[in-house]
Amino acid sequence: MTLLSVDSLSAYHGNVRALWDVSLKVEEGETVALLGANGAGKSTLLRSIMGLVRPSSGSVKLRGEEISSRRPHEIVSRGVSFVPEGRRLFPAMTADENLAVAVPRGCRDAEQRMAEVYSIFPSLTEKRSLQAGTLSGGEQQMIAIGRAMMTKPALLVVDEPSLGLSPAATGRTLKALRGLADEGTSVLLAEQNLDLALSASDRAYVFENGHIAMSGASATLVNDPHVRGAYLGGEV
Numbered sequence: 001m002t003l004l005s006v007d008s009l010s011a012y013h014g015n016v017r018a019l020w021d022v023s024l025k026v027e028e029g030e031t032v033a034l035l036g037a038n039g040a041g042k043s044t045l046l047r048s049i050m051g052l053v054r055p056s057s058g059s060v061k062l063r064g065e066e067i068s069s070r071r072p073h074e075i076v077s078r079g080v081s082f083v084p085e086g087r088r089l090f091p092a093m094t095a096d097e098n099l100a101v102a103v104p105r106g107c108r109d110a111e112q113r114m115a116e117v118y119s120i121f122p123s124l125t126e127k128r129s130l131q132a133g134t135l136s137g138g139e140q141q142m143i144a145i146g147r148a149m150m151t152k153p154a155l156l157v158v159d160e161p162s163l164g165l166s167p168a169a170t171g172r173t174l175k176a177l178r179g180l181a182d183e184g185t186s187v188l189l190a191e192q193n194l195d196l197a198l199s200a201s202d203r204a205y206v207f208e209n210g211h212i213a214m215s216g217a218s219a220t221l222v223n224d225p226h227v228r229g230a231y232l233g234g235e236v
């Protein structure tokens with residue numbers, strides 16, 4: 001069954017229209033990338049899926065259930081988790097404490113869930129008692145992704161995982177995201193780094209000015225000169 005289905009979604013910021021009849025799907029077990037230049041509408045779409053931006057029309061369905069009028073916490077409790085742009089960690093709290101804040105109410109296996117996060121990111125284990133604000137950008141991104149995984153989501157939505165990271169750290173982060181899909185968590189990620197995003201995803205959608213300009217298998221899009229052109233179009 002299709003996990004996430006967005007149909008003809010439109011959204012405004014004040015009078016500015018940011019999304020124009022956007023439709024896309026994420027199937028169970030897929031990693032899907034949203035590509036596009038600055039201001040193309042990627043974050044607006046992700047925030048609309050999470051209930052943080054109210055769409056003006058269109059629908060967002062999770063396993064067939066309409067969620068576009070749901071509040072953010074209701075969407076999280078239905079199995080969708082969000083890593084916002086810029087990570088938004090608590091810098092004075094330790095890595096462990098940042099993970100602990102995401103433990104759902106009534107959860108009986110918090111320790112087990114934390115252990116699972118550290119098994120995804122083994123290099124974080126030795127830093128678990130350090131203040132998150134003292135860690136590197138890559139380590140902070142791992143905590144942000146780990147925090148989102150504490151709710152055991154069916155779909156992880158990640159906005160710009162590469163922001164502020166070196167190419168090597170970006171590569172490691174995207175590889176870890178790909179690994180989540182292999183274990184049953186589908187991933188929808190917005191990303192500026194075209195080549196890394198295409199190498200780490202099954203399918204991709206290319207955004208241009210709030211429209212989906214192109215979509216297809218990532219392995220096909222990587223060789224399509226139009227993708228690069230559309231991508232650079234917004235930046236020149």
Ligand SMILES: Nc1ncnc2c1ncn2[C@@H]1O[C@H](COP(=O)(O)OP(=O)(O)OP(=O)(O)O)[C@@H](O)[C@H]1O
Binds near residue numbers: 036037038039041
């Ligand atoms: N809070 C806001 N208020 C007004 N306009 C906004 C707001 N957020 C985004 N916009 C506008 O909506 C459009 C889409 O922005 P959005 O942040 O979704 O793009 P993006 O693809 O995520 O860009 P980036 O790659 O820079 O993160 C842009 O024209 C932007 O200026």
Ligand SMILES: [Mg+2]
Binds near residue numbers: 042044160
């Ligand atoms: Mg953005």
